[in-house]
Amino acid sequence: MNSSANRQIVIVGGGVSGLSAAHYLLQAGLQPLIIEKQGRFGGLIRTDLIDGCELEAGPDSFIAAKPAVASLAAELGITGEIIGSNDAARRVFIVKRGKLVALPAGMVFMVPGDLDGALRSDFFSQSTKDQFLRELALLPRARQTDVSIREFVLDHFGEESLEYLTEPLLSGVYGGDSAGLSAPSVLPRFVEYERKFGSLIRAVREERAAQNSQDTSLFLSFRGGMQTLTDALHRSVLGRASTLEAEVDSVEKTAQGWRLHFDGEHIEAENLVLACPAHVNAHLLRTACPELARQFASIPYSSALLVTLVYDRSELHHPLDGFGFLVPRPERYAVAAATWVSTKFPSRTPADRAAVRAFIVGAEAAQWMTSEDSELIDLVREEYRQRMGISAVPLFSTIYRWPNSMPQYTVGHEARKAAIEKLISVQPGLHFCGNAYDGVGIPDCIRMASELPEKILTRNFGLM
Numbered sequence: 001m002n003s004s005a006n007r008q009i010v011i012v013g014g015g016v017s018g019l020s021a022a023h024y025l026l027q028a029g030l031q032p033l034i035i036e037k038q039g040r041f042g043g044l045i046r047t048d049l050i051d052g053c054e055l056e057a058g059p060d061s062f063i064a065a066k067p068a069v070a071s072l073a074a075e076l077g078i079t080g081e082i083i084g085s086n087d088a089a090r091r092v093f094i095v096k097r098g099k100l101v102a103l104p105a106g107m108v109f110m111v112p113g114d115l116d117g118a119l120r121s122d123f124f125s126q127s128t129k130d131q132f133l134r135e136l137a138l139l140p141r142a143r144q145t146d147v148s149i150r151e152f153v154l155d156h157f158g159e160e161s162l163e164y165l166t167e168p169l170l171s172g173v174y175g176g177d178s179a180g181l182s183a184p185s186v187l188p189r190f191v192e193y194e195r196k197f198g199s200l201i202r203a204v205r206e207e208r209a210a211q212n213s214q215d216t217s218l219f220l221s222f223r224g225g226m227q228t229l230t231d232a233l234h235r236s237v238l239g240r241a242s243t244l245e246a247e248v249d250s251v252e253k254t255a256q257g258w259r260l261h262f263d264g265e266h267i268e269a270e271n272l273v274l275a276c277p278a279h280v281n282a283h284l285l286r287t288a289c290p291e292l293a294r295q296f297a298s299i300p301y302s303s304a305l306l307v308t309l310v311y312d313r314s315e316l317h318h319p320l321d322g323f324g325f326l327v328p329r330p331e332r333y334a335v336a337a338a339t340w341v342s343t344k345f346p347s348r349t350p351a352d353r354a355a356v357r358a359f360i361v362g363a364e365a366a367q368w369m370t371s372e373d374s375e376l377i378d379l380v381r382e383e384y385r386q387r388m389g390i391s392a393v394p395l396f397s398t399i400y401r402w403p404n405s406m407p408q409y410t411v412g413h414e415a416r417k418a419a420i421e422k423l424i425s426v427q428p429g430l431h432f433c434g435n436a437y438d439g440v441g442i443p444d445c446i447r448m449a450s451e452l453p454e455k456i457l458t459r460n461f462g463l464m
Contacts, residue, residue, distance in 0.1 A: 009456065010035060010260060010267065012248050012284070013275035015043025016442055017434045019233040020072065020449035021273055022241045027075075028453035032273070034237070035260070037247035041234045044405060045442075047225025048398055053349045054225040055308050056357070057400040059442060060339065061085065061219040061226070066443035068450065069220070069229070076232040081224065084217030089343050091322035094164055095331040096123070100387060102322070103165075109190070110153060110165040111200045113208060124160065131158040138198040143184075143191070146411045152183035152191070156200055168326035171336040173440060175302035175361030176408045185409035221345060229442075252288045257429045271429040271456055275449070277301065278436040279404060289430075292423040298416055299436050301404040305360040305368060307380045308341070308398045313354045315392035320354060325387060334364045335383045353395070356384065361406070373399050407436035431455060 009025060011018045014036030025032045040046075044058030062069045064084075073079050093100040104121040106114025112132055119129050135156050149170070153162045167178050174181060184191045193203035222228035237243075246262040253259075257270040274281045282297035324339040341348050341355035349355050358380045360368055368376060377397055384390040417437050424430055433448040435441070 008269070009033070009271040009273060010258070010269035011273040011275055012260070013043070013280075013434070014038070014041040014243070015275065015434075015445075016045055016230055016233070017043075017445040017449055018273075018275035019230060019237060020446045021275055021433055021452050022237040023072070023075075023233055024450050024453050025456070026237060026240050028457065030453065030456065031241065033242040033244060033267075033269075035244045035246055035248055035262070037245070039245060041243075042227060042230035044402060045226050045230045046400075047227035049225075050310070050396060050398070051353070053310055053353055053355055055310070055341070055348070055355060055398050056226055057306065057398065058402070059226055060341070060345070060357075061221040062442045064217055064220045066441065066447075068443040068446040072446050072450075073222075073229065073232075076229075076236055078222070078228060078232045081222045081228050082220055083223050083345070083347065085219040085221070085323070085344050086346055087217050089322060090218070093322055093325035094123070094168060095325060095327045095387060096164060098331065098386075100325050107165070108204045109169060109187075110157060110161050111190070111204045113201075113204045115201055115205075123164075128158055128160045131161075132201065136199050136201055138194075140195060140198040142195045146185075146414065147183050148179050148411050149181045149183045149186060150178040152187070152194075153178070156194075163330060164328045168328045168337070171326065171361055172359050173406075174408060175304055175336070175365065175406045176410075177362075180408065180410045182409050182411045182413045185413040219344075223347065225348075226442075248284060250287060251284050253427075258288075269429070271431065273452060274430075274432040275434055277404065277434065278407060281432065289423065289427060292420065292427070295416060295420045295423060299413075300408040300410060302362050302406040302408055303365040303369060303401075303403045304405055305365045305376065306357060306398075306400045306402070307360070307376050308355055308357040309377070309380060309384070309394035310349070310353055310355045310396050311390075311392050311394050313342075313352050316354055316390055317392075318388045318390055320356075324356075327387075332364070333383060334360050334368060334379055335387075336361045336364070338384070338387075356390075358383070365403075369401055369403055373397075407440060409440075 009030055009032040011021050011032050011034045014034050018034055019041060022032045022034050046057035048055045073082055092103045094103055101123055104118050104123050106117050112118035153166045190200055193200050197203040248260050248262045250261045251258050258272040260267050278296040278299040279301060282293040285293040320340040320343045323344045326337045327335055335358045337359040339357045341357055376399055431452055435445050438444060438448060
């Protein structure tokens with residue numbers, strides 16, 4: 001390809017953000033080209049089918065409360081493939097003093113939605129229970145500056161709730177440090193509760209009283225695995241949008257828009273959509289827009305290792321009576337969390353199999369990232385033996401290494417995001433979407449992608 005091959009819109013990145021962007025742009029009558037450096041589309045979303053087991057390489061579900069995935073599924077004709085988690089067995093365990101202890105029922109993240117149950121539970125110390133009662137009296141508070149999750153949770157519930165609830169619950173999503181993560185960016189719902197009610201416990205109570213009592217799944221997925229979504233997206237754009245397998249090395253501004261360089265060649269684009277990690281954006285824009293590149297580079301990332309072991313169910317001698325367990329940092333060696341896949345989504349494995357997926361994140365992921373597969377399997381097996389008494393030899397396993405894959409919404413994130421948006425606004429034809437800005441979940445990525453056509457048409461063509 002050369003400069004004569006001019007494209008109206010080029011999307012860099014073929015993960016769920018890039019595929020969704022292409023889908024919505026095509027709906028708006030625009031013709032994008034997707035450039036993806038890997039031999040496959042879908043990014044971190046991948047489902048392996050092995051011996052009748054559907055094993056996820058990345059996210060295994062999405063939050064039901066956010067509608068973007070369900071709306072997109074309807075457009076793709078796969079609504080009938082959406083399944084709910086096995087909420088009759090929804091229970092989470094926390095490692096406390098080396099043992100798996102069930103989290104009290106009714107918890108809404110770190111907030112005791114069922115206060116009476118929390119006060120009766122042996123999970124919390126008496127000092128934490130006293131803190132819950134004091135929290136009920138907190139008055140509405142509008143913070144004038146950003147605040148870390150650590151400070152926010154300590155203000156409401158104290159150290160035990162921070163270490164044994166909040167930090168473990170966050171580890172599988174961010175793999176970061178509560179002292180660095182921004183409460184308004186990561187937990188906006190709870191910061192709004194504080195502004196409106198003061199007490200988070202009172203806020204959750206009022207929200208529950210106002211909600212429909214109908215019981216619905218908290219987590220949704222797809223029959224056949226999460227790759228059902230990205231496969232359907234790929235089919236939707238295949239044949240209508242052009243695709244190119246290449247790794248873009250840099251971009252530069254031109255009089256007509258943007259020039260993308262790859263493999264000794266280049267291509268021109270009037271509009272450029274960056275649907276890749278922020279640190280990749282920083283690399284691509286390092287010469288063309290150095291200040292914008294600096295802002296993208298200022299968004300830190302954490303790494304993750306996912307190790308799934310599949311067993312003969314009869315050899316486990318553990319009921320797997322919940323969705324899995326979380327390991328607070330004071331109790332942690334390597335594994336931060338484990339999902340009992342066969343309980344959370346029973347259709348993922350045959351009845352005579354059981355899959356357990358371990359998450360190693362943050363500093364531990366960086367430490368073990370280059371380890372041999374056999375070493376990682378031994379590491380996880382030993383933790384399963386200690387936590388669950390499982391000594392069985394797994395039938396098979398999958399291991400996925402995802403370095404620098406989890407964006408960290410650290411204190412100051414909203415200011416960084418605003419700076420990026422301001423700098424982007426003076427770069428004609430430049431756009432971005434992905435999980436590093438306004439929500440890390442799949443619904444957030446799809447929502448951002450769905451907003452692109454209006455932005456492009458309004459800003460560049462004045463058609464809306």
